[in-house]
Amino acid sequence: MQEWQDEKLISENLTDVRNDGKGGTARNLLIGLFILIIMLSLTWHMIFKDYSIKEMKAILLQADWRWLLGGFTLMLIHQCCIALSIIRVMNYIAPTLQVKFKVAFNTSFIGFFFNNITPSSSGGQPMQMYYLKKLSIPMSYTSVVFIALAIFYNLSMLFYCACVSVFRSGYLQENLGYVSYLLPLGYLLYIVTTTFLLLLFFNPKIIVAALRFVLGMLMRKKLIKNPRNLVRKLLHFSKRYIASSLSFNKNWRLLLELMALHLVQMAAYTAVPFFACMALRAGNTQNCWQLLKDSFSMQAVLNIAASLVPSPGAVGLTEGGFLQLFGNIVPDKQLIPALLLTRVINLYVFLLIAAVITTICFIRVDFKLNAANLNKLDQE
Known part of the structure; x- marks a missing residue:
């Protein structure tokens, strides 16, 4: 009970700091959307300048809606895997809360939205934690959840790219x-980011050491008031985080389940x-298996390479990399439509859906769920 009260005070203090810069969050959101729109406009202007819009429109109208529906289903599976991962971890480290699928599903779309409008996908996890905090789910729990999910996301991406690099090395050398x-x-x-996250995950005391270092630096510069009180609160916060992390990372069955979910998630996206291509009848549709191997290989590589660009949604290098990597798979006249259709499926449509879900989630607060979670935490 005392730990929860201390953690609540920390959250309130952090909220006060945010409120001091009222409008900062909204301003950052608008800046992210503006940058995304500018990047998209420049990217598509450069791509479309040598192509006839009418001709491309005619090709898109001939697309097979059944394959399009299949692509959207894959993205839905992608989001559901994230939701199931959140449920599995949260219900293990905080069994009294029993997070429902609706909450986890909303959380997955909030992450999708903010990851794709902030540079280097940096806004997703903080906003997911903020949303769950609005439902009275402590940040000491959600920080463990999203560190774990980030680790397995990175590992699954590295796994597929490594498999392609090993088993299709000749094909890659010819087409990269x-x-x-x-x-x-x-x-x-x-590799660097995953190693850092693994250190935090398997040795959570590093966070305590980092907090002490930061607090010591702030105290020396006299930038905080009541440092002893703040240290006490943060140590209580860290205590729950450490207990959750140490308990979670010893459950190898749970770790394997999460790895399996993320492999399915990444396979669906890739x-x-x-x-x-199948919707446009582009490429070697007579040999579907070969087309699947080639397109999956190229997208697995693109997933890794496009991460180097710190633009919202990895816009720019994703489109340019697609044209380079899929140029030997898709005929010239169908390459741009295939790129556009791919981005419609894996970004634009789901970004709009995520924007609607995010808006609803942050406008409407589930007071009943909030109160129920508070009662359960009080009973711990």
């Missing part, structure tokens, strides 16, 4: 082009270009 210079840097970025 300039992306071959970006791929090692992408590997390095993901297979979207295949469905776009």
Whole structure:
């Protein structure tokens, strides 16, 4: 009970700090959307300048809606895997809360929205934690959840790209082009970030040491008031985080379940270009298995390489990399439509859906669920 009260005070203090810069969050959101629109406009202007819009429109209108529906289904599976991962971890480390699928599903779309409008996908996890805090789910729990999910997301992405690099090395050497210079840097970025997250996950006391270091620096510069009180509160906050993390990372069955969910999640996302090609009857549709292998291989590489660009939604390098990597898979006249259809499926439509869900979630507060979670935490 005391720990929860201390953690609540920390959340209130953080909220006060945010309120001091009233409008800052909304301003950052608008800036992110503005940058995304500018990047999209510039990217598509450069891509479309040598193509006839009427001709491309005619090709898109002939797309097979059944394959399009299949692509959207894959993205829905992608989001559901995230929701199931959130439920599985939360219900293990905080069994009294029993997070429902609706809450986890909304949380997954909030992450999708903010990841795709902020540079380097940096806004998703903080806003997911903020949303769950509005439902009285402590940040000491949600921080464990989203560190774990980030680790398995990175591992699944590295797994597929590594498999492609090993088993289809000859094919990659022939078709990567300039992306071959970006791929090692992408590997390095993901390996470094994943290693750092693993250290936080398996040795959560690092966070306590980091907090002490930051607080010590702030105290020396006299930037905080009542430092002893703040230290006490943060230590109570860290205590629950450490207990949750240590309990969770010893459950190897749960870790394997999460890895399986993320492999399905990443496979669904990586297979979207295949469905776009099949909808347009682009590429070698007479040999579907070969087309699936080729498109899956190229998208697995693109997932890693495009992460080097800190633009919202990885816009720019994703589109340019697609044209480079899929140029030998899709005929020239169908390459741009295949790119557009792929981005419609895996970004634009779901970004609109996520925007609607995010708006509803932040306008409407489930007071009954909030009160229920508070009561359960009080009983711990």
